[in-house]
Amino acid sequence: MNRFGGNMVLAALLSVVLVVAGCSGGDGDGTKVDKRDDSATMPSVIDMDEDEAREAILEVAPNVQIKVETRQDSGDEGRVLDQEPSVGDDIGSKVTLTVAVGSLPVPDVVGESIGDATKALEDAGFEVEENPVSDPSVQDGTVVGQTPAAGAMNEATVVLDVARADAVQSLAELEPVEVDGGGVDAVDVVINTEPYPQALELSRGPYESNPMMVSYNLGRKYQTFEALVGVSDEAPADTLISIQLKAEDGRILISETDIKLGQPVEIKVDVSGVLRLTLIGTTTHSEGSVFLGNPYLSNAR
The missing domain is CATH 3.30.10 (Trypsin Inhibitor V; Chain A)
Structure with a gap:
């Protein structure tokens, strides 16, 4: 074979190699190209099974x-x-x-932490609401109750009662939104020989007439109000006082009258859903006072 014939054969072989390489789908360096479409968009599948x-x-x-x-x-x-x-x-x-x-039974989450309880309920498809309550016997953040109870069916929302350290509020530490007929102060007082360092005093000034009234915004956050209502041990022996608690809609929540020296009255009032709490006190003495020892709001049921 002469030189010209040899060159023709070499050119033909080179052409075959180039054609094969072009058909291989490579990117020029021998790497295989993935032809999968990465630009797919999400279709609407709502309401499909x-x-x-x-x-x-x-x-x-x-x-x-x-x-x-x-x-x-x-x-x-x-x-x-x-x-x-x-x-x-x-x-x-x-x-x-x-x-x-479909409907699932409500699981029992009492005793669990709020985090674990919430996860278990949400994973099962329930909505969760937290209701902080006062329960010093358990660790802060522990679920101490639930509504509805475990096993209930056809429920969408579960309310968890959760122990919280800040679920107790002294009324003596709240700022009143309205005061009429006298004054209100946080004081230290002795009632029936017992000292009350966080007491509330409803006092009538020398130029004021009964009744003494003070109002507080509760914001519908509390369930119970407790206090000991009494006469100071330093008051005249014939002192008589009374106390009445009202909600913003005029409902009378409790009324105690003719409370005497040495005979205080313990009150416990349901204030669930109350937006504004009004205390109305009266006394038989012109400059007398109504005292509430340990006046606490709480979420305890």
Whole structure:
């Protein structure tokens, strides 16, 4: 073979190699290119059943991971209630579907921490509300009660009574929003030989007439008001006092009259849902006072 013939054969072989390389789908350095479409967008699957939703998603993104969460719903079981990503967003590598399930029994979470209890209930599809209560016998943040009780069916929300150190509030430390007929002060007083370093005094000034009135905003945050109502041991022996508690709508929550020296009265009042609490006191002496020893608001039932 002459030189010209040899060059022709070499050129032909080189052409074959180039054609084969071009058909291999490489990117020029021998690396295989993945032809999968990474630009898929999320379809709308709300109100589909779970199987239909999966099929619709996998049709546009065959390799996507699908995670299913459940939530109680009164509609059809298995119906898709929510989706992530939203419609039209890039589908990415994972899709989360929230699917309706039928009614589940409320689990028993009393004794658990608020964190663990909330997770258990939310994972089961329940909404959770916290009600702080006073219970010094357990650790702060412990669930001490629940409504509805464990085992209840057809419930969407569970209210947890949670022990909180700050669930007790001294009325003597709150700022009144209204005072009439005299004054109000936080004082140290002795009632029936017992000292009360955090007492509340409703006093009538020399130019004021009965009754003495003071109001506090409770913000519907408390359930119980407790106090010992009495006459100071330093008051005249014939002193008589009375106390009345009213809610903002005019409801009389409690009324005690003719409280005498050495005969204090313990009161415990349900103030659930009360927005503003008004205390009205009277005394038989022109400059006398009504004393409330340890006047505490709490969330204890």
